[in-house]
Amino acid sequence: MEDFVLELKGIGKTFSGVNVLRDINIQLKRGEVFALMGENGAGKSTLIKVISGYHQPDPGGEILVEGRKTVFRNPKESMNAHIHTIYQELTLCPDMTVAENIVIDKQDKMPGFLLNKRKYVEIAQKALERLHQDIDPNAYVRDLSIAKRQIVEIAKAISADASIIIMDEPTSSISEKDAECLLGIVRELRDQGMTIIYISHRMHEIFRIADRICVLRDGSHIGTVDAAATTPQDLIGMMVGRSLENAYPKAHVEFGETILEVQDLCSDVFEHVSFSVRRGEICGIGGLVGAKRTEVLECIFGVRPIKSGKIFVYGREFHPKHERDAIAQEIAFVTEDRKKNGLVLCLPVEDNVNIVNADELCASHGILHYKMFRALAEKYRKSLNIRLANIKQPVSTLSGGNMQKVVIAKWMETDPQIILFDEPTRGIDIGAKAEIYSIMAEFVKKGAAIVMVSSELPELISVTDKIVVMCEGQMTGVVAHEDATQEGIMELASSKKAYEGDLI
């Protein structure tokens, strides 16, 4: 019999009558990287929460740890079985030190009422050394980058003697370089005999790291395949249940006149950025996290003060002091963090759709025109294929992809001519991604211009007409669609040399 660290037998989970998981059977071997894939809403998170003790499976399902039948009544019991989960939203206390964070969950092994800081530091040091990471145990977590915090979480797990570590999209918000480092750590942990359940939407990552890949769709286990014996196309087929012809639909449009031009723009955190965008064109901005790409968009949208340099829209000089100035010029900004500054989460979909144009809708009498609100929300629900039960439901109940469509819908009604997209497909599943690209294509076909910041290189290269690359607040290059390669852009993204050539 093979040595399985964890077996799931017939796991199902029902929330108020809705089947979220159906008859899942999975066996995890010791020392493997087991990738879990599936579109958002496929049941990955629920499955993880069952394994980590947050949810209890429906009767009939069994969890076997090291061959023994086990029931997890709460997260603590799962942790006691050496299963450790690192959630996407990291669960560290920012105002405490690295060492303190690492020992939080080991209090029952440390008797006494007094703190023993030296011992805490020792434990932390040992775990960090095992990961070959040079992080000061006395540093405050708030001063660490997301990637470093990720490593602290891993240290927390290994110092708790975890034998199974679950990582939920660990690379979704860190740069390629840091992701590389993280993958190295994952490999090393595997070689030490640890089992890692790895969830990610990044296909290339999965293929580089996973031993086996398990695909979920609509709460069912579609199949588990050896990574070596499969292709991305196969996986996508398994995930969406249909073969996706083209993951990156691109519009081919005639370019019109230049409507956005940025000349030698400088702000407090970036310098000398220049590019221009024509009607019908999609201009990408590439670079690593921390390259200050978002900040360029913020300057154009009037959120961030401009230090020097000029912006021209429709050929006229434009010096925005305010978001309102930008909106008046028919500029739209689809922000990176939907939940933070894209949507009012607790409000219904219909209100969110009309949040930008509410002023216009009730310009004549100052009274909200709810009928119009509803009509517009319905219109976008159909045209953008927003999947929801009712336009009155709070936006917070939608999936990431549908939330993003609501953000886009709110701007569409203002008929924007220049649209700034900041990481438009972050945390969105493949099917919805393709839909977002199609919406972008619709925009440019109508003669709008798009500036898109993206950390996902395949997307950046496929969807855009040209790519401006930045590194640490410097513009380091501009590449045409035809000449763009992942390697070329990565090189520019880590280059220290400011770009001095011609603009495209």
Place this chain on the structure above:
Amino acid sequence: MKKRRSIGQILIDFRTILILIFLIAIFTYLKPVFINPINLLNMLKRQSFTMIAAFGMTFLLTLGVFDMSAGSTVALVGIVLAYGLNKGVSAAIMLPAVILLSILCGFINGIIVVKGKIPAFLTTLATMNIYRGLAQTISDGKTISIKLKWLTNLFGNGTVFGIPTPVIIMLIFLVIAAFLFYKTKLGFYCRCIGGNTEASKVAGINVNLIQIVAFCMMGLAAGAAGLIECGLMNAGMPDLGADLAMDAIAAAVLGGTAISGGLGTIWGTIGGALIMGILNSGLALMGAQTPVQLLVKGFVIIAAILMDNMLKSRKTVVKA
């Protein structure tokens, strides 16, 4: 790999002390009598009960909650004590009884917050009225004097080696609070829970218990503050302690404790309370009346928080 702190960072870390030194220097320059030990001790005495309440408040704020009812607890404790003594009950019974009563007041707050899942602001807003109402009911709205001289001396007007007893009580509370906050798991858990409640639950920390304990400690601190105020007044008064909760929160926040939880400092709190005490005392020496003192206090709180925000935003820019 220990990093040396830059001078700028040290200035930021010790800003409370720097502001204190600055204020003391200014007032001493304007009114030399300010630096007189008698004046300073007087200032400490008048600030002692706010400080004690602020220690309790620091634990709560670090947890991410606070207690508006502390001032009402002060009034209730004082009235019950004075009422009992006047009815002829021995002080040996009344003192432990009112101390237990103050802890009970905190416990009730904690239980409602934890079990009733009502936000601390609303819970303590309600009990603030209830405790004050009880105090007024028992006293019929009147002041009840306390005639036991040794008792009022012990808590209010006495001195030991020239140091007023309220200051000594405050120092005892300071030592205990700092020890609990920095050296024991209680303080550690408060920081954990305030920093990330969900993660703390997952880590197996008994979040409810810690919250209740912290509210009980706040109750005890308010009780001690109540005994001191009674001692100073030689009486139990139903309208005592009206500003206490707000002053305690202000002192903690001035000292750098975050109102959003997770970040607290007992040393900062004592600094914050001292800043407020020195301002009051200094302004009084310069002939300013209470209204002016109130205005200054308000502006100082806003200025302190503005400064805090500015320092924070500068820090993130440097880091980015």
